[in-house]
Amino acid sequence: xxxxxxxxxxxxxxxxxxxxxxxxxxxxxxxxxxxxxxxxxxxxxxxxxxxxxxxxxxxxxxxxxxxxxxxxxxxxxxxxxxxxxxxxxxxxxxxxxxxxxxxxxxxxxxxxxxxx
Amino acid sequence: xxxxxxxxxxxxxxxxxxxxxxxxxxxxxxxxxxxxxxxxxxxxxxxxxxxxxxxxxxxxxxxxxxxxxxxxxxxxxxxxxxxxxxxxxxxxxxxxxxxxxxxxxxxxxxxxxxxx
Numbered sequence: 001x002x003x004x005x006x007x008x009x010x011x012x013x014x015x016x017x018x019x020x021x022x023x024x025x026x027x028x029x030x031x032x033x034x035x036x037x038x039x040x041x042x043x044x045x046x047x048x049x050x051x052x053x054x055x056x057x058x059x060x061x062x063x064x065x066x067x068x069x070x071x072x073x074x075x076x077x078x079x080x081x082x083x084x085x086x087x088x089x090x091x092x093x094x095x096x097x098x099x100x101x102x103x104x105x106x107x108x109x110x111x112x113x114x115x116x
Numbered sequence: 117x118x119x120x121x122x123x124x125x126x127x128x129x130x131x132x133x134x135x136x137x138x139x140x141x142x143x144x145x146x147x148x149x150x151x152x153x154x155x156x157x158x159x160x161x162x163x164x165x166x167x168x169x170x171x172x173x174x175x176x177x178x179x180x181x182x183x184x185x186x187x188x189x190x191x192x193x194x195x196x197x198x199x200x201x202x203x204x205x206x207x208x209x210x211x212x213x214x215x216x217x218x219x220x221x222x223x224x225x226x227x228x229x230x231x232x
């Protein structure tokens with residue numbers, strides 16, 4: 001089974017702090033993703049990464065950055081946390097197969113982040 | 117633009133009733149993929165099913181069934197003889213093979229509550 005692990009289930013930080021959310025997957029997946037989930041808005045893509053050291057902006061990248069130095073780890077960084085970044089953050093990974101591009105994403109349990 | 121609409125925000129039924137979750141999508145792409153995910157209270161999104169745009173065959177898996185209708189751009193999900201363990205938030209998602217090929221666009225989600 002695919003295992004996507006997010007370092008914290010709950011996190012409380014203060015406005016202006018630099019916040020790191022970590023995600024690790026154990027299946028050697030090439031693609032990794034960060035989403036935020038808000039009531040009534042579903043999941044929105046923040047950033048994604050095709051492979052190591054590669055990153056692409058998603059739909060709402062403002063206020064965030066990412067790092068993918070190793071294949072198994074994808075970090076989301078809030079450069080200067082603000083209250084409107086209080087949300088549930090979900091990490092996902094996906095295998096890339098040339099012969100089947102329709103592989104599903106596998107998600108972690110999520111990190112509920114509160115910015116005070 | 118890619119868009120997924122789940123018009124039912126919340127559904128509540130009594131155990132053993134059948135329930136259908138609606139999903140309507142918009143895309144200009146001729147090739148695309150549709151997914152359903154389940155998010156139980158624990159928070160992790162669990163992959164349920166995928167369907168590509170050139171395969172309109174409906175699918176049944178135990179008590180779950182999916183009805184894909186390209187003519188109405190719908191991909192509805194039915195649970196037969198619902199059980200309390202089916203209580204969760206369900207997300208429908210669209211992935212385009214041409215535009216933003218690595219991105220999933222999610223609907224807002226439908227919160228399903230099965231009462232004993």
